[in-house]
Amino acid sequence: MKKTISLFSLIGAAILLLAFTGKELDNILRDIIQQNGLNQHAPLPEYSAAKVELGRMLFFDKILSGNKDISCATCHHPALGSADALPLAIGVGGQGLGTARQMGKGRERIPRNSPDIFNRGAKEWHTMFWDNRVSVDIMSGYESPADEKLIDGLENILAVQAMFPVTSRDEMRGEIGDRTVRGEINELALISNAMPQVVWHRLMLRLKQIPEYVELFEAAYPELAVQDLGFQHAANAIAAFETAAFTFHDSPWDLYMDGMTNAIDASAKRGALLFYGKANCSSCHSGNLMSDQKAHNIGVPQLGPGKGTAEPLDVGRYLETGDQGDAFAFRTPSLKNTAITGPWMHNGAYNSLEEAVRHHLDPRQYLRQYDASTLPIELRETFQDDAAVAERMLGQIDPALGLESPLSDREVGDILSFLYALTDKSALELGHLVPTAVPSGLPIKD
Ligand code: HEC
Ligand code: HEC
CATH class of the missing domain: 1.10.760.10 (Cytochrome c-like domain)
Incomplete structure (x- = not known):
């Protein structure tokens, strides 16, 4: 009899603890949202x-x-x-x-x-x-x-x-x-x-x-x-x-930030906590834009025709500044609606959101072992598979990417849940924007 009681109380305590951590998580996230002004949006200009x-x-x-x-x-x-x-x-x-x-x-x-x-x-x-x-x-x-x-x-x-x-x-x-x-x-x-x-x-x-x-x-x-x-x-x-x-601003995450606690599930909440905490994503994908608007070299595989004097490479921000520290650096993209805007990265190197995220966690391996076979055929051969290019890029990769301990698969899954919660409901319903005709009389269809 005594044993059963203690078992029941143990289970009870566990349930209480779980409920508590859920609430605790919400509280921590509320603090993060407040402190970073994540749901603060300056009013838009009025246009006629x-x-x-x-x-x-x-x-x-x-x-x-x-x-x-x-x-x-x-x-x-x-x-x-x-x-x-x-x-x-x-x-x-x-x-x-x-x-x-x-x-x-x-x-x-x-x-x-x-x-x-x-x-x-x-x-x-x-x-x-x-x-x-x-x-x-x-x-x-x-x-x-x-x-x-x-x-x-x-x-x-x-x-x-x-x-x-x-x-x-x-x-x-x-x-x-x-x-x-x-x-x-x-x-x-x-x-x-x-x-x-x-x-x-x-x-x-x-x-x-x-x-x-x-x-x-x-x-x-x-x-x-x-x-x-x-x-x-x-x-x-x-x-x-x-x-x-x-x-x-009508994604599940926006609704959550505005106070609707059940707008996102527990996995997305854990993902948000990782994003703004241990996984360090917010050191670059920061603030209400989810971008620091700065250029970083995160070692994305080089592909495509290349740009400017560095062709067939695209050295990114370096082309503008001539500053060695800017080589291969690209502006941190905003992540609102990122789930519906693939392929990802400045050159679409990844056609899976998970790969794009995992690249950040181990850029060295992802760059050295990039699989170009996921690209459209005529782009495959433009992938710069020269090891010297990869090592040059990795030589000055952004230090904010180095995590002390690797994330588990479950944690990566949680981050993905969070990213999926960034899709605005309205962003999926934009058909009404397309006009039936334009003044030039040219066809609208591509
Ligand atoms: C050092 C700054 C930095 C950190 C830290 C960082 N990112 Fe990024 N992220 C970038 C930059 C820069 C790009 C674009 C790089 C490119 O295309 O060359 C990017 C691209 C992305 C993309 C693709 C978006 C698109 O539109 O193509 C996703 C998704 C993403 N990051 C998610 C994350 C997540 C999740 C984390 C945390 C695990 C993270 N990032 C950490 C800088 C960073
Ligand atoms: C052939 C495809 C193409 C066409 C046509 C095109 N764009 Fe783009 N747009 C791009 C690409 C590619 C980039 C990124 C270029 C870069 O960063 O070097 C871009 C960048 C942008 C950006 C910058 C977004 C950001 O956050 O940096 C905006 C805004 C934009 N385009 C609007 C327009 C408008 C408005 C037009 C028509 C006047 C237009 N684009 C025509 C492909 C196109």
């Missing part, structure tokens, strides 16, 4: 419906591309988590959408993975691109590849970013000699790379020839005369659309 609508049309209209064959949406599609589901994007000359997209004859892949564009309208962003080549500069306003040629009147960093896809030959502008899908000479491609301001000017000429765009611009900018409109006004409208259309 007319400006957002103009931006929406421009975002989906292939008229912005030299050959009239690709729009922003081709690479940042609402149905594909505001990205393109490809490891490396396919630009001008390509056909199809998502994993069905095929490269045009004689073209190359874009050297980098199309990032998602969720929550990029948040005021906290002061950098854009995988290598931070667009950034806020306290002295001059913005630092960008166009330097002093960048036109004035850009409202925010997202608008600054929107100036560049149209000047990039591979993404949207095309090559000298290209023709548009309507058979015209691609006049944008004829302009020298050193004159982005001429590209912007010529693009506005295209837009102003279309009466519906003139109306949309007039509605969006009632205070301006049509002749005073420049591409900066188009870019501001695109940024307004991106902000209005792709900003959400």
Whole structure:
């Protein structure tokens, strides 16, 4: 009899303890959320419906591309988590959408993975691109590849970013000699790379020839005369659309942060605790953006055509700064909606979220033993399997990655549960953004 009682009380105590640790975990997480301001979001700027609508049309209209064959949406599609589901994007000359997209004859892949564009309208962003080549500069306003040629009147960093896809030959502008899908000479491609301001000017000429765009611009900018409109006004409208259309805080983790204790399960809670604790993820994926906006070398396998003077390598931030410490460093990506925006990393090296996470836990092994067979066939041979490249990268890998004790499989599973809880409900329901037609009359479908 005595024995049974003690057994019962033992079980009772265990149950109590379990309930207590669950509650304790919530309390610890509440503290973490508070201390790091994880659910603090500065109010978004207010944009008129007319400006957002103009931006929406421009975002989906292939008229912005030299050959009239690709729009922003081709690479940042609402149905594909505001990205393109490809490891490396396919630009001008390509056909199809998502994993069905095929490269045009004689073209190359874009050297980098199309990032998602969720929550990029948040005021906290002061950098854009995988290598931070667009950034806020306290002295001059913005630092960008166009330097002093960048036109004035850009409202925010997202608008600054929107100036560049149209000047990039591979993404949207095309090559000298290209023709548009309507058979015209691609006049944008004829302009020298050193004159982005001429590209912007010529693009506005295209837009102003279309009466519906003139109306949309007039509605969006009632205070301006049509002749005073420049591409900066188009870019501001695109940024307004991106902000209005792709900003959400309705993931299970957001609901949990707002007080709904059962919005995420115990595994995701343990994952959050690891993420903000022992696994050290938040030392880089920090704050309410889940990014410190700094570039780090985490030893991601090199693949693709490469970029700039370092081709076939892509040395990331080093291309911008020339600082050895920046070699192979890429900006920490935000992790909101990461589960729906694979393949992962700056070049889509991993097509499984678990692999992308595990890479961080043992970058040496993951880089040295990278399996390129998961890549699309024509990308496999671009993987830089030279051991010297790997060792060069590993020589200066970010020290924040070194964990004192390895994580168990269960712990990795918990972190994945947490990452899955970062998917906004609204991010899965974006079909309504796609217009049925755009002012140029060009097809919307890729
Ligand atoms: C061919 C595919 C392609 C097209 C078309 C394209 N993008 Fe992108 N976009 C990318 C890639 C790839 C990157 C990352 C490039 C880099 O970081 O070097 C990117 C980066 C961005 C970013 C930066 C996100 C961040 O956090 O750094 C934004 C915003 C964006 N694009 C918006 C646009 C807009 C607006 C348009 C149309 C004017 C557009 N893109 C057209 C592929 C594309
Ligand atoms: C040293 C800073 C740092 C730490 C610590 C870190 N990350 Fe990262 N993370 C990055 C950078 C930088 C990238 C992009 C690297 C690249 O593409 O070259 C990245 C990429 C990712 C991606 C892919 C996202 C995408 O959109 O492609 C995921 C998922 C991720 N990290 C999760 C984690 C998790 C989980 C942890 C903790 C176990 C963690 N990270 C720790 C810096 C860090």
